[in-house]
Amino acid sequence: MAPTKEYQHPLIIRFTHWINFTALGVMVTSGLRIYNASPLWDFQFPSVLTLGGWLAGARMWHFFGMWLFVLNGLAWCGYNLLSKHGRKTTLFRGTDISGVLPMLQYYLRIRKAHPPSGKYNALQKLTYTTVSIFGVGAILTGMSLYWPVQFGWIASAFGGYDTARIWHFVFATSFVLFLGGHLIMVITAGWSNFVSMITGWKKKDVQEEVTRT
Amino acid sequence: MPVHLLSRRQLLKLSPVLLLAGCNSAPEGKTESFLRTFQGFNDWMQSKVFNPERLAAEYSDNELTTEERFRVNGKDAESPDIQVDNWAVTVEGLVDRPGSYPLKTILHLPKRVMNTRHCCVEGWSMIPKWGGTPLRGLLELAGVRPEARYIAVESADDYTTSYDMPSALHAQTLICYEAYGKPLTIEHGAPVRIVIPTKLGYKSAKWVRKIVVTNDKPGGYWEDQGYDWFAGI
Numbered sequence: 001m002a003p004t005k006e007y008q009h010p011l012i013i014r015f016t017h018w019i020n021f022t023a024l025g026v027m028v029t030s031g032l033r034i035y036n037a038s039p040l041w042d043f044q045f046p047s048v049l050t051l052g053g054w055l056a057g058a059r060m061w062h063f064f065g066m067w068l069f070v071l072n073g074l075a076w077c078g079y080n081l082l083s084k085h086g087r088k089t090t091l092f093r094g095t096d097i098s099g100v101l102p103m104l105q106y107y108l109r110i111r112k113a114h115p116p117s118g119k120y121n122a123l124q125k126l127t128y129t130t131v132s133i134f135g136v137g138a139i140l141t142g143m144s145l146y147w148p149v150q151f152g153w154i155a156s157a158f159g160g161y162d163t164a165r166i167w168h169f170v171f172a173t174s175f176v177l178f179l180g181g182h183l184i185m186v187i188t189a190g191w192s193n194f195v196s197m198i199t200g201w202k203k204k205d206v207q208e209e210v211t212r213t
Numbered sequence: 214m215p216v217h218l219l220s221r222r223q224l225l226k227l228s229p230v231l232l233l234a235g236c237n238s239a240p241e242g243k244t245e246s247f248l249r250t251f252q253g254f255n256d257w258m259q260s261k262v263f264n265p266e267r268l269a270a271e272y273s274d275n276e277l278t279t280e281e282r283f284r285v286n287g288k289d290a291e292s293p294d295i296q297v298d299n300w301a302v303t304v305e306g307l308v309d310r311p312g313s314y315p316l317k318t319i320l321h322l323p324k325r326v327m328n329t330r331h332c333c334v335e336g337w338s339m340i341p342k343w344g345g346t347p348l349r350g351l352l353e354l355a356g357v358r359p360e361a362r363y364i365a366v367e368s369a370d371d372y373t374t375s376y377d378m379p380s381a382l383h384a385q386t387l388i389c390y391e392a393y394g395k396p397l398t399i400e401h402g403a404p405v406r407i408v409i410p411t412k413l414g415y416k417s418a419k420w421v422r423k424i425v426v427t428n429d430k431p432g433g434y435w436e437d438q439g440y441d442w443f444a445g446i
Contacts, residue, residue, distance in 0.1 A: 029236065034336065035336070037334075037335040037336055038333070038335040038336035038337045047237050048237055050237055051236045051237070052236075052239065052240065053237060053238040053239030053240070054239050054439075055334065055335065055440075056239075056435075056438060056439035056440045057238075057239040057240050057248075057439060059334070059440070059441065060240060060248040060249070060251070060252055060439065061240070061248065063251075063252070063255050063441075064248060064251045064252075146446070147262065147445070147446055148330065148332060148338075148446050149267065149269045149270075149410065149411050149445075149446050150262055150263065150264060150267065150445070150446070152269075152270055161330065161332070161338055162338070165336065
């Protein structure tokens with residue numbers, strides 16, 4: 001049988017994926033420069049990891065990047081919440097809970113066979129849904145730091161201005177950790193999987209087909 | 214035979230890193246003009262989000278930053294050589310009664326004491342106990358014209374900054390002459406400074422000498438170097 005291809009990612013998912021990658025790159029690196037201006041803890045980040053050159057430059061990048069991140073995030077969340085495809089493939093729901101443990105066992109090599117799953121398995125759905133909620137958290141805490149007077153209630157909800165700053169940093173850290181895990185998964189899943197996030201199409205794997213439902 | 218340190222594929226894999234090299238410097242050229250234009254858009258957005266009626270939170274006395282930790286920050290490490298005696302603030306521009314307003318006149322205007330958060334652009338903040346009179350009162354005394362749009366402030370150390378009129382007229386925008394119930398010290402801006410809790414700290418100019426009411430949008434010491442002009446918080 002000739003190798004066939006399978007349509008994996010609709011255009012909006014591919015588009016928002018790479019915009020998000022760019023936006024987060026800008027937000028995290030310029031954010032580190034902003035952090036360095038008044039460190040929360042007893043360390044600063046090496047300036048090679050930062051964007052903007054100085055505080056004003058970093059702020060220019062950060063407050064440009066925030067629009068990319070927010071508008072792109074709205075498009076991604078909108079698609080995944082409003083379309084049947086998005087809700088079915090990406091949104092973690094009650095019915096997915098039972099699938100989390102088997103997937104963990106599979107990744108930890110306790111279980112040999114890949115548990116049956118749709119486009120994304122239960123653990124992926126859980127991760128994507130959680131990191132999206134963290135995205136909302138990053139935006140809300142960001143608003144509370146950008147507008148502590150106009151949106152003082154958001155800062156209060158996060159425990160005050162100084163605590164909101166820590167939360168903002170925690171959410172940013174979660175994105176970096178997510179990227180680390182994501183990269184490991186992408187490398188393990190192989191080239192064809194990576195290409196599908198650009199072209200939309202993935203080489204159909206016969207073996208994989210068996211485990212799918 | 215040439216020695217290949219990197220294969221083409223390896224180099225391609227490194228390309229994101231090569232792209233990033235150089236981002237660790239201040240924006241220049243087209244990048245800078247794009248970012249500055251975008252910053253102008255954010256300034257406009259901030260002016261729309263700013264609610265002139267909304268007050269910054271005022272804290273109770275036990276939430277104050279202690280006097281020992283009342284932080285000094287400015288463009289220079291050293292305070293300028295200030296002669297507090299016979300201090301006066303010059304008001305000029307779009308006002309009906311331009312002139313020199315002596316400290317004594319300012320001290321007679323209605324007093325406001327407030328414990329508000331001073332948010333530095335660097336990320337730290339503090340809550341001092343400020344005392345002064347709303348800038349609005351002095352502007353009205355000078356007969357500010359209704360069509361005027363901006364206020365420029367000049368300090369004795371040549372520091373400058375400026376505000377949109379709605380922010381300048383905000384009830385908590387003070388000509389401040391006291392901190393913690395005592396006259397301001399020189400390093401905190403004596404004899405008079407601006408305290409504007411609805412904006413970032415660099416808008417709270419010290420050692421205020423001159424106020425210019427104008428319709429030509431003024432800049433400022435930090436604003437001209439790349440910090441946001443509206444700086445609303």
